[in-house]
Amino acid sequence: MRSSFALIATAGIIALTLSGCASAPAPEAGSGDSSDAVTVKGDFGDTxxxxxxxxxxxxxxxxTEVIEGDGELLQEGQIVLLGASLFNGTTGESVQSVGYDGEPVPLAVGGDTLTAFTKGLSCAREGSRVVVVAPSEEAIRPSDDPTSAEGGDSVVAVFDVQRAFMPRADGAVRLSxxxxxxxxxAPDGRPGITVPKAAPFETTQVEVLKEGSGEVVESGDAVVVHYTSVTWxxxxVFDSTWEKGAPTIVTVTDGEGGxxxxxxxxxxxxxxxxxxxxxxxxxxxxxxxxxNASVPAGSTLFYVIDILGVI
Incomplete structure (x- = not known):
């Protein structure tokens, strides 16, 4: 699917920051009296x-998973596209509802994403609708997010996980x-790079280190990538999503606009x-x-890029 996408606007609700992980851990949360008390009606993907x-x-x-998904449980190191409905669990007030009507929003699982959402999504899969209920200390940062519940209030979230992107490239290995x-x-997929002492190539040179079997990236696509870049x-290292702890979403073009x-x-x-x-x-x-601020003038660069999905 190629479509436009939006970010959840509320600070502290979404952050594309996470840590790579080599294998899926056990869920960090389970159902309980509070999550089971939430009633959710309507079709998956609709508000x-x-x-x-x-x-x-x-x-x-x-x-609590109220609609079962398919495949493996989500893990830290994945970006998902989802619909999200957020509520103050103390007062019942609606806080925010985004990502429906065919326009799911991206969220990273882990890292700076709120602890409650990372824990709650660890029991979800692609295709899951999950209810997450959390105490305020795991769910809100009132000073950063004035639209959220007030300090001391719990939060209720309902997530429809519409797509889940791989946490690292999984293609067949090729020699350079x-x-x-x-x-x-590294075991989590993080690349270590050794640049030869020889003079750099004078033109753009591309090598496929792993060859995937998924969708072909086209000019103008928004692409989920993990990368590390060094000066020759x-x-x-002058830029690395691995060091930042997050894959990112970028638009690539064969002309202007990238x-x-x-x-x-x-x-x-x-x-x-x-x-x-x-x-x-x-x-x-x-x-x-x-x-720029990180790259000296006239620098030749080297990137290692994992292509994780097309939005």
Whole structure:
């Protein structure tokens, strides 16, 4: 599916920050009296009708799967597209409802995403509708989020998980050419990069390190990616979603309008989801003679990119 997407506007509700994980852990929360007390009606993917007695005051986050999903449980290191309905669990007041009518919003599982939502989504799968009820200390940051419940109030969330993207590239391994930077992966998929001492390539050079079998990326697509990038001369990491703890969503184009350097887009367009690609980006396809705050002027760059999905 290719469609436009929106972000949940409320600070503290959504954050694309997470940590990679090599295998799916057991759920961090289970059903309880509070989550089981929430009644949800309506079709999956449509704005639900939600009722519950007030106040709901669980001691810890609870989750109940009211519509069963398919596949493996969600884990830290995944971005999902979902519909979300949020309520003050103490007063019953509706706080926010987004991501329905065919326009699901992205949310990262783990990291800076609120503890309650990470725990609650750990019992969900793609296709799940889950109820999450949590105490305030795991669910809200009133100073950051003036539209949320007041301090001390619990939160109730209903999530429809419409899509779940892989946490790391899963394609078939391929060998790169001699003279190309060496890439070694940690157990969670995080790349380590060793740049040769030779002079850099003068033109954009792309190598497929893992060849996926998913959808082909086209110009203009919004793509879910994990990447690490280094400068060729110093081998210094200047940007990394792994270090930030989050995959990201970027638009790639073969002309103007892309959100990354031209060499990055060139490496990703035409590749299949599930692939990991490496690309040498000369200054002309990178940050040019101006550089930026992290990249010296005239720098050749090297990226390792996991292509995790197309929005």
């Amino acid at each position: 639900p009708r939600v009722t519950f007695p007030t106040p709901l005051e669980p001691d810890e986050t609870q989750c 050419r001699d003279g190309f930077p060496a890439v070694v992966l 001369d110093e081998s210094d 959100q990354m350097p031209a060499g990055f887009s060139e490496a990703v367009i035409g590749q299949k989801v599930g692939s990991q690609v490496a690309v040498v980006v000369p200054p002309s396809a990178g940050f040019g003679d101006q550089g």
